[in-house]
Amino acid sequence: MSNVQKVAVITGGSQGIGAGLVEGYRARGYNVVATSRSITQGPDAGVLAIPGDIADPATADRVIGEAIARFGRVDTLVNNAGIFVAKPFTDYTADDYAAMIGTNLTGFFHITQRAIRQMLVQGSGHVVNITTPFVNQAIAGIPAALANITKGGLTSVVKELAVEYAQQGIRVNAVAPGFIRTPLHSAEALEFLGTLNPQKRVGEVSDVVDAVLYLESAGFATGEVLYVDGGQNAGR
């Protein structure tokens, strides 16, 4: 096992936190399969890019199938693909609902099932969900009910799956970033969002990557949600 080159699957790998995770796992010597709708293959043969909508089960089939065909295994899945639509609850459209459920929850479901099936064959694996502290702490002025509904599911399922698969060598954790400087937020929004936590700043992609890689190394940690949020989850 020690000579095996490990493989990480990163969803939403084209930009922001996902692109940072691709680099972070490559720096650890992993082969990486990265997916998103717009992703394109780069020059690094250790990164296989597979385009597709994560809500589509066919994308999950291709990503996990190609990971096994090209690299032979799946050691880690990071469920990072996600969208955030902040609106007053009564303004959400049926399309907003379908998009957020599809990307954030349905996307998690299809690829995680397939990844865990492969991890069961191997007898080891690690799943990390990228969620949000909004699940525990709503913020007045940032209406985010659909983020709560969808990321709440991703947070909640961590303990369930951690317990369900503990005996099979599979760990399941989450990282809950606060407001992070990524293309998700405009520069003006980031200036305001940086005032909303006790540290009074936004985080960087590297803060989130460090937390995921910490959990990767932390073999006794499972069922954990690691908040990387400048104290947002702790209080105001």
Ligand SMILES: NC(=O)c1ccc[n+]([C@@H]2O[C@H](COP(=O)([O-])OP(=O)(O)OC[C@H]3O[C@@H](n4cnc5c(N)ncnc54)[C@H](OP(=O)(O)O)[C@@H]3O)[C@@H](O)[C@H]2O)c1
């Ligand atoms: N930035 C923050 O402040 C923050 C805070 C808490 C949690 N998060 C979470 O962290 C994760 C990454 O966020 P980010 O800030 O890096 O966002 P981002 O820069 O907008 O990146 C989102 C990624 O998800 C992919 N994606 C979106 N919809 C998809 C779909 N239907 N199918 C496949 N891929 C899809 C995007 O690629 P394509 O457009 O090519 O599909 C992109 O690679 C998300 O789950 C987000 O909810 C972010």
